[in-house]
Amino acid sequence: EDKVVQSPLSLVVHEGDTVTLNCSYEVTNFRSLLWYKQEKKAPTFLFMLTSSGIEKKSGRLSSILDKKELFSILNITATQTGDSAVYLCAGDTGGGADGLTFGKGTHLIIQP
Amino acid sequence: GAVVSQHPSWVICKSGTSVKIECRSLDFQATTMFWYRQFPKQSLMLMATSNEGSKATYEQGVEKDKFLINHASLTLSTLTVTSAHPEDSSFYICSASFPAKGAQYFGPGTRLLVL
Numbered sequence: 001e002d003k004v005v006q007s008p009l010s011l012v013v014h015e016g017d018t019v020t021l022n023c024s025y026e027v028t029n030f031r032s033l034l035w036y037k038q039e040k041k042a043p044t045f046l047f048m049l050t051s052s053g054i055e056k057k058s059g060r061l062s063s064i065l066d067k068k069e070l071f072s073i074l075n076i077t078a079t080q081t082g083d084s085a086v087y088l089c090a091g092d093t094g095g096g097a098d099g100l101t102f103g104k105g106t107h108l109i110i111q112p
Numbered sequence: 113g114a115v116v117s118q119h120p121s122w123v124i125c126k127s128g129t130s131v132k133i134e135c136r137s138l139d140f141q142a143t144t145m146f147w148y149r150q151f152p153k154q155s156l157m158l159m160a161t162s163n164e165g166s167k168a169t170y171e172q173g174v175e176k177d178k179f180l181i182n183h184a185s186l187t188l189s190t191l192t193v194t195s196a197h198p199e200d201s202s203f204y205i206c207s208a209s210f211p212a213k214g215a216q217y218f219g220p221g222t223r224l225l226v227l
Contacts, residue, residue, distance in 0.1 A: 034215060042205045042218040043156070045114075088155060092216075099146045099158035099171070100207075100216060 002027045004091050006103035013079060014111050021074040021106045027091035033072050034100065035063055036088045043088055046074070079110045114210045115139050118219035125196060126227055133191045133222045135206030141186035142208035146216065147179070150203040162189045196226045 003026045013019055025033060032050040036043035047056045049065035049072060056063050060083075063074045076083055086107050090100035115138040123131050135145055143164050148156040160181050161169045168181035178200075180192040189208075193200055203223050207216040 032214065036218075042118075042221040045215055045217055048213070048215045090156075092214075099148075099161050100156075101158075102155040104155045 002091060002093070002101040004089060004101050004103035006087075006089055006106050008106060009104065010107040010109075012109045012111060015079060015081060017079050017110075018075065018077045019079060019108060021076075021087050021089075021108070023072045023074070023089035023103055025070050025072070025089075025091045025101075025103075027093060027101060029093045030067075030091060031094060032092045033065055034090045034092060035072075035074050036090065038086045038088055038105070039084075046087075048092075076108075081110045081112055084108060084110045114208075114213065114217040116206065116208050116217050116219040118206055118222050120222060121220065122223050122225075124225045124227065127197050128195055131193045131196055131224060133193075133204055133206075133224075135189045135191070135208070135219050137187045137208040137210075137217075140208070140210055140212075142189075142210070143186060144209040145183060145189040146207045146209075147181060147189075147191050148205045148207065150205060150221075156205060159191075193224065196224070198226045200224065201226045 005024050007022045035046040047063045052067040060077045065072045086105040088105045090102045117136045119134045145162045147159045150156045159174045162181045162183040164183045170176045183189040205221040207218045
């Protein structure tokens with residue numbers, strides 16, 4: 001059975017801090033790992049990672065995949081209160097043709 | 113690009129009624145759409161995979177006669193919750209596979225409350 005585990009489950013930091021969110025996966029026929037940000041509604045897409053060691057960056061967010069260790073991290077630098085959300089990672093087996101297996105998410109709270 | 117809409121956003125209904133939720137890809141064609149369910153403080157769980165022009169594939173434990181899925185066109189999939197009961201109250205989210213990017217994009221979700 002495919003499994004995605006995220007840690008920590010919850011994290012509270014102050015504005016300006018840097019955070020690292022973790023995601024480990026055991027996914028048969030792994031194709032890619034995706035990161036999403038979920039606020040009050042549905043998840044919004046952040047990154048899709050398919051290759052090991054190549055960092056993807058978008059503003060203050062960055063992510064990297066380690067296919068040998070079956071692990072990914074999501075970094076957020078200089079956090080802002082608007083970064084408060086649940087961050088989900090998901091394993092993909094079908095390149096978009098199969099449903100995703102989600103982790104339980106990391107609930108990130110940024111305090112002013 | 114890759115915008116997915118859902119309608120309605122909120123539904124409150126009486127037990128025993130059927131509820132239909134629409135999922136549309138607005139600026140791309142999606143041969144595959146997915147339906148997820150999310151209970152409070154839990155992650156998204158895949159319910160079914162909807163392929164245009166063919167029957168949906170349901171995940172284990174999801175009743176196909178209760179959750180009817182129709183994918184009539186490349187931009188529209190519908191989920192009908194038949195004879196809804198309070199335990200069906202949840203957040204239902206669809207996603208569409210965007211072929212060019214290989215990623216799934218999510219609709220805004222539909223909150224269903226069955227009284």
